[in-house]
Amino acid sequence: MKDQAASGDGPGATAAQRLSTRETAERLGVKPETVYAYVSRGQLSSRRAPGGRGSTFDAAEVDALARRTGRRDPSPTADLVFRTGITLIEGDRYYFRGVDATELARRYAYEEVAEWLWTGDLRPGIRFTAPDEALAAARRAVNALPAHSGSTDRLRVAVIAAATADPLRFDLSPGAVLASARSLIPTLVEALPLAGGTSSTGDVADEEADGSRAGLARRLWPKLTAQPADEPSIAALDTALALLIDHDLAASTLAARVAASAHAHPYAVVSAGLGVLEGPLHGAASGLAHRMLTEVLERGSAVPVVADHLRTGRRVPGLGHRLYVSEDPRARTLFDLLADIPQAAPALAAARDVVTTTARHAPLHANVDLALAVLSVSSGMAAEAGETVFAVSRTAGWIAHALEEYGERPLRMRPTGQYGGPRPPQPLPTVTGEPLR
Incomplete structure (x- = not known):
């Protein structure tokens, strides 16, 4: 496994260990630009490197994302898989x-x-x-x-x-x-x-x-x-x-x-x-997109609104989905229907403006929350x-x-916790300032 000694991906790894953008991209098997797309989607958190040059990423968080996205071989702690004939x-x-x-x-x-x-x-x-x-x-x-x-x-x-x-x-x-x-x-x-x-x-x-x-x-x-x-x-x-x-x-x-x-x-x-x-x-994500679209319509452009989100480290609502590389098919279907509703035109244009503006920073596509926000804003609905x-x-x-x-075996979802507390035996606790009775 690459960079195990340097990045602490072995048994002795700790949450404090940080990876550079290049190391993170290599570990995920993606380009550095995609790493920042993950940040914009809220799937990774970043921290400025000492001296303010570049960003660093938590190694454990990167590994968890790698398991979810299937970018590397799943470990014994990978997500559970259930057989389903629904979706x-x-x-x-x-x-x-x-x-x-x-x-x-x-x-x-x-x-x-x-x-x-x-x-x-x-x-x-x-x-x-x-x-x-x-x-x-x-x-x-x-x-x-x-x-x-x-x-x-x-x-x-x-x-x-x-x-x-x-x-x-x-x-x-x-x-x-x-x-x-x-x-x-x-x-x-x-x-x-x-x-x-x-x-x-x-x-x-x-x-x-x-x-x-x-x-x-x-x-x-x-x-x-x-x-x-x-x-x-x-x-x-x-x-x-x-x-x-x-x-x-x-x-x-x-x-x-x-x-x-x-x-x-x-x-x-x-x-x-x-x-x-x-x-x-x-489920509440569409409310954030609703408020964002309302602000875009009030300010007349998505540029200052998106800039405010990026400046404060907030993800831009209604963009990106971990299961889709391009536009969420649910959003695409709703956008097509909303295009035939005259009163939805301003909110729909605002949503397109958000997507275009954010694309300058990261290649993110609209998800269904943004489409729902167009419907709710244009119809006079609450957030x-x-x-x-x-x-x-x-x-x-x-x-x-x-x-x-x-129809499955009852109570089959019983994962085992990985205990990280004090090892027994420990003395009985005492109440500060009060004698035990």
């Missing part, structure tokens, strides 16, 4: 059960794509319906939250409330799990308040369209914005929901599979996924709207993975 990501494209996911999302509604993901059967025209008892419980719980609560707070509470209304939630047979999923997803949407903070009880969405017949995107729209819904915008939202249903073993999906491995019921599986999704590096779309959509993916995991 394949390959060659800058992704597939649901072997079918191009972007084509499915363009052609079919969210509920139809969800059914395909769960069962491998396409059911044209299927619509999910929220049971009265579960919806009433969820709305009461959501409406009791403080006014400043975020959408993910409301969704988590709605999941718990809906679970209490389902006495069959502990039945993990495929039919029962699917029945729970088909009722939970519309319950989550219809329990949310209307945009502007109006209570969800008896809201106009129910009055304007029969919830049993209206597609999920149309029912979600008034929860995200007070702007009237037009067909191109509804189509873009529906496509976004379908595109985001699953993306292999993302962090929230792994959490959902861990819960399912313990035979947690589907509502608990979704709760586990929501807990991880709320992080700024996952957290993309996170709401992400959470509602991905619920179907978590259920798909739960169905797979229920």
